Amino acid sequence: MKATDLLKKQHKSVKALFKKVDKTEDGRHRRQLMDQIANELKIHTKIEEEIFYPAVREIGTEKAEEMIDEAFEEHHVVDLVLAELPTVDPEDERFAAKMTVLSELVEHHADEEEEEMFPMCEKKLGRARLEEVGQQMQRMVEASQRRAA
Template sequence: MKATDLLKKQHRQVEKLFKEAEKAQPRQRRQLMDQIAEQLKLHTRIEEEIFYPAVRELGTSKAEEMMNEALEEHHVVDLVLAELPDVDPEDERFEAKMTVLSELVQHHVEEEEGEVFPMAEKKLGAERIKELGQQMEQMAGAGARRAA
């Protein structure tokens, strides 16, 4: 699978969980947010360890700028995720944090899919994108086994 296709698939999975969490009762919302957190942690690890370094290899100022911004977005998402376990799902702050997290992730997804992925596919080439996808699938499989 192409690296960009794998990342898009993960984006859709997280988006689906956010939609479910919005409609869920507080107890289920906590469980869904735990699932979202696990998926986001694996996803960001895959991006940071495999995909982003490959994009940085392009050596352009645009690639560098986009990767720096993406890493900062990951950092902010991590901060919100770290606070969620301390907030009761029935507390209005939980829903506020969930909304902010969803919006942050959506913004990140839009930038990646609209700018980063097309640039990576064009400049890295089909063979490299597929090779990265294979590495990412291996990491995703190992991460899923650890989470189970």
């Protein structure tokens, strides 16, 4: 699968989980969904940072560099919010507030990737390279799933 398609699929999955949390009142279920979101985001940002963004850098333009720098900073902010969540009671009002902030952050970041970074990659890196990068990422995802099992 093309790298950009794999990443879009993961964005969709995380967005769907955020919607589910929003509709869930039960604290235990909220916590479960939250853990799943955290796990999916961790592997997603890892394959982007270790495999995808370095490939994007190959484009070699200032615009590409700028986008990647910004993306790393946004991942960093996501990490900060994720790190706090385990300490918040899912029944607490603050849990919902934090989830809203996190979901808006992720949504904004994912939309920017899909609307700006990915189209640039499809134009400049080409299909074969994107397929190759996609395969590398897929292998990393599978390796992390094996470790988790």
